[in-house]
Amino acid sequence: MSETRPFDATELQREAAAAAPALLDAVRARLTDSGAEALLVTAPANVRYLSGFSSPEDGAVLVTLDDAWLITDDRYTVQAGEESWLSNQVITREIFERAAGLLEGQTLAVEADHMTIAWRADLERHLNRPVVTTQDLLRPLRMVKRPFEVAWLREAARITDVAFGQVVDATLRPGVRELDVALELERAMRAEGADGVSFEIIVASGPRSAMPHGVASHRPIEAGDLVTIDCGARVGGYHADMTRAIGVGAVQEPLRSWFDAVLAAQRAGVAAIAPGADGTVVDAAARDLLTAVGLGDAFGHSLGHGTGLDIHEGPRLSPRSKDTLAPGMVVTVEPGVYVAGTGGLRIEDLVLVTDTGGEVLSHTPKDYREVG
Numbered sequence: 001m002s003e004t005r006p007f008d009a010t011e012l013q014r015e016a017a018a019a020a021p022a023l024l025d026a027v028r029a030r031l032t033d034s035g036a037e038a039l040l041v042t043a044p045a046n047v048r049y050l051s052g053f054s055s056p057e058d059g060a061v062l063v064t065l066d067d068a069w070l071i072t073d074d075r076y077t078v079q080a081g082e083e084s085w086l087s088n089q090v091i092t093r094e095i096f097e098r099a100a101g102l103l104e105g106q107t108l109a110v111e112a113d114h115m116t117i118a119w120r121a122d123l124e125r126h127l128n129r130p131v132v133t134t135q136d137l138l139r140p141l142r143m144v145k146r147p148f149e150v151a152w153l154r155e156a157a158r159i160t161d162v163a164f165g166q167v168v169d170a171t172l173r174p175g176v177r178e179l180d181v182a183l184e185l186e187r188a189m190r191a192e193g194a195d196g197v198s199f200e201i202i203v204a205s206g207p208r209s210a211m212p213h214g215v216a217s218h219r220p221i222e223a224g225d226l227v228t229i230d231c232g233a234r235v236g237g238y239h240a241d242m243t244r245a246i247g248v249g250a251v252q253e254p255l256r257s258w259f260d261a262v263l264a265a266q267r268a269g270v271a272a273i274a275p276g277a278d279g280t281v282v283d284a285a286a287r288d289l290l291t292a293v294g295l296g297d298a299f300g301h302s303l304g305h306g307t308g309l310d311i312h313e314g315p316r317l318s319p320r321s322k323d324t325l326a327p328g329m330v331v332t333v334e335p336g337v338y339v340a341g342t343g344g345l346r347i348e349d350l351v352l353v354t355d356t357g358g359e360v361l362s363h364t365p366k367d368y369r370e371v372g
């Protein structure tokens with residue numbers, strides 16, 4: 001599970017294709033449990049998960065108990081043929097009409113989390129019968145990464161580390177705008193092999209660091225700022241996610257103490273990662289330390305989330321989580337402290353749940369440091 005090997009995209013794609021029949025059978029088992037006989041998959045990450053097609057926003061996958069089709073339009077005829085391991089490919093501009101036409105009276109389930117009300121009406125008009133709605137049907141499958149998925153995430157984390165190391169030392173100093181740091185990070189990630197960024201890069205300096213999702217702005221970084229940088233490379237469709245907080249010159253109180261509190265909480269959260277651990281328990285391992293030093297209310301969000309073909313997916317690490325960790329899950333551990341008017345910080349690693357504990361996939365140093 002946690003062995004490292006040279007990264008080979010072609011080999012990973014081959015492994016994904018070889019694993020596809022077993023995956024489709026697992027989907028069918030869950031489908032049968034939900035009382036349906038066919039599933040129209042439209043959520044992009046799920047379309048990619050089941051087909052390998054890398055433009056899943058413009059496609060759908062239809063799964064029946066003994067067949068599966070990728071349905072997309074004529075902009076993608078060649079791409080679908082090259083990428084998808086589903087040999088049944090339907091090229092059409094009328095996805096719902098064709099999907100309905102492929103069925104022979106089966107009860108069709110749709111993904112309630114993605115299908116719009118208008119699409120559902122259109123689909124039901126073509127079907128001439130109601131659809132069944134399902135929620136999170138693929139979530140339990142997606143949560144546990146197969147070895148080739150772990151390899152993609154490992155590569156995404158590696159690219160993130162390389163880019164971060166290059167850019168922070170070369171770019172982060174007083175007078176540089178947050179946007180310039182974000183721009184250099186994205187450039188470095190793509191140069192290192194990323195398809196793109198996992199999400200719009202967060203660079204939050206000075207008072208803006210009180211915003212948990214402070215997307216990089218025109219603000220020039222000032223001496224004494226503690227700068228929170230949250231970024232990740234996306235490769236093969238898989239999303240890395242990492243946050244570091246770095247001093248530009250000497251950081252003053254109370255931020256300097258908050259840094260130590262967040263780092264201690266982050267380490268406690270990572271240490272709590274293990275197969276069988278509940279998401280609530282891992283969350284509490286970090287949160288309790290912040291609460292003990294009076295910063296509980298300043299930590300408003302969840303401790304962490306799964307990543308994969310979506311940047312945010314199961315399992316959740318939060319006070320309300322219903323998930324239990326299992327080997328093969330990849331989660332973030334990202335406590336933070338945010339106080340409006342003063343500032344804040346977050347520290348985040350990507351962690352693989354192994355058979356015995358957790359393996360941190362982010363290798364960028366996270367101890368307190370100053371640059372510039």
Ligand code: ZN
Pocket residue numbers: 230231241242243334348
């Ligand atoms: Zn993040």
Ligand code: ZN
Pocket residue numbers: 241305332334348
């Ligand atoms: Zn995150």
